[in-house]
Amino acid sequence: MPRPIYALVHPQALRHNLNRLRQAAPDARVWAVVKADAYGHGIERVFGALAGADGFALLEIAEAQRLRALGWRGPILLLEGAFELRDLEACSRLDLWHVVHNEAQIDMLAAHKTHVPQRVFLKINSGMNRLGFAPAQARAAWTRLNALPQVDEISLMTHFSDADGPLGIADQAARFETATADLPGERCLSNSAAMLRHHLHQAQSAQPLPASDWVRAGIALYGSAPDFGLNTPAHWDLRPAMSLRAQIIAVQDLQAGDTVGYGSRFVAAGPMRIGIVACGYADGYMRASPSGTPVLVDGQRSGTVGRVSMDMLAVDLSALPRAGLGSEVTLWGQASSGALLPIDEVAAAGQTIAYELMCALARRVPVQVDEDAGD
Numbered sequence: 001m002p003r004p005i006y007a008l009v010h011p012q013a014l015r016h017n018l019n020r021l022r023q024a025a026p027d028a029r030v031w032a033v034v035k036a037d038a039y040g041h042g043i044e045r046v047f048g049a050l051a052g053a054d055g056f057a058l059l060e061i062a063e064a065q066r067l068r069a070l071g072w073r074g075p076i077l078l079l080e081g082a083f084e085l086r087d088l089e090a091c092s093r094l095d096l097w098h099v100v101h102n103e104a105q106i107d108m109l110a111a112h113k114t115h116v117p118q119r120v121f122l123k124i125n126s127g128m129n130r131l132g133f134a135p136a137q138a139r140a141a142w143t144r145l146n147a148l149p150q151v152d153e154i155s156l157m158t159h160f161s162d163a164d165g166p167l168g169i170a171d172q173a174a175r176f177e178t179a180t181a182d183l184p185g186e187r188c189l190s191n192s193a194a195m196l197r198h199h200l201h202q203a204q205s206a207q208p209l210p211a212s213d214w215v216r217a218g219i220a221l222y223g224s225a226p227d228f229g230l231n232t233p234a235h236w237d238l239r240p241a242m243s244l245r246a247q248i249i250a251v252q253d254l255q256a257g258d259t260v261g262y263g264s265r266f267v268a269a270g271p272m273r274i275g276i277v278a279c280g281y282a283d284g285y286m287r288a289s290p291s292g293t294p295v296l297v298d299g300q301r302s303g304t305v306g307r308v309s310m311d312m313l314a315v316d317l318s319a320l321p322r323a324g325l326g327s328e329v330t331l332w333g334q335a336s337s338g339a340l341l342p343i344d345e346v347a348a349a350g351q352t353i354a355y356e357l358m359c360a361l362a363r364r365v366p367v368q369v370d371e372d373a374g375d
């Protein structure tokens with residue numbers, strides 16, 4: 001028998017979440033962001049459910065190639081653009097659209113030998129200060145691109161740093177607007193948080209968003225609330241696209257003063273029962289998570305006990321007398337019973353975010369696709 005741990009990808013949840021995001025920005029075309037192997041879910045596993053998107057956005061040529069191998073003929077966007085000239089050859093070969101965020105990438109384009117011009121997304125740095133041309137340089141960059149025979153249509157793009165928080169997007173949106181006001185081309189602005197928090201209620205907003213022809217949906221597709229802490233996935237009507245489940249492989253009865261795990265960091269205050277779960281940090285679970293990090297045991301809430309080790313962690317069974325050897329433990333997502341444990345809650349307990357947990361799912365964890373739920 002294989003070690004009792006597996007992840008489950010839920011295509012129906014992906015479909016539901018994609019529809020949900022479409023409702024948030026009904027006039028925009030939606031990029032399904034599938035970088036980092038679809039946020040750890042696996043491009044091949046999510047492809048069918050997300051094929052209703054208008055395009056796929058990612059970073060790596062190899063991932064783009066996998067999408068083409070799956071039969072995707074629609075748009076694919078490289079979010080960081082080309083890193084070297086060879087990447088532009090791959091763009092020509094695989095018909096990829098790409099972001100242009102600096103002068104070096106324009107130089108590369110100018111040196112690229114192609115008869116078929118390429119669709120590019122000119123990225124403006126509106127305040128994130130990661131990638132993009134300064135607003136004052138936007139027009140010059142556009143003019144340079146527009147003069148190149150290698151370049152087809154030019155779209156305009158920016159990325160918000162605070163769509164999920166109190167600063168919001170108004171300042172960045174205004175900077176983008178000013179920088180691009182007299183430039184033609186499609187606009188591509190929002191991530192999940194901007195779509196849910198700012199598109200959805202645009203009508204009531206004092207500062208309406210600039211029109212966005214394309215939006216870039218990432219984390220919310222996978223069922224996490226981008227603004228967790230303010231809102232839950234349930235609030236946004238998002239469903240978990242990944243569940244991580246393992247089993248209890250040992251049970252220990254403790255007396256007052258007994259300790260659990262490395263460093264004896266947990267000390268039992270009185271008699272208690274714990275279960276040892278076949279999941280540790282080598283599976284992608286957070287070592288930093290404290291005792292009390294939520295889990296579901298046979299679909300019922302409990303918490304972790306003591307330090308997480310490489311292959312195991314402990315959970316409290318004191319209030320769950322029927323739980324024991326072989327009981328299902330859901331580390332995040334959906335239990336077999338249907339009970340839910342949002343990945344955001346687990347991540348928050350470990351001082352991180354759902355993005356990191358999803359991407360950290362270890363290769364040794366087998367992944368199944370939830371076919372029962374229909375695909």
Ligand SMILES: *Cc1c(COP(=O)(O)O)cnc(C)c1O
Nearest residue numbers: 033079159191192216217218219
């Ligand atoms: C990852 C990424 C997104 C998606 O962001 P989410 O917060 O996951 O929705 C959008 N745009 C760019 C440029 C990205 O790199």
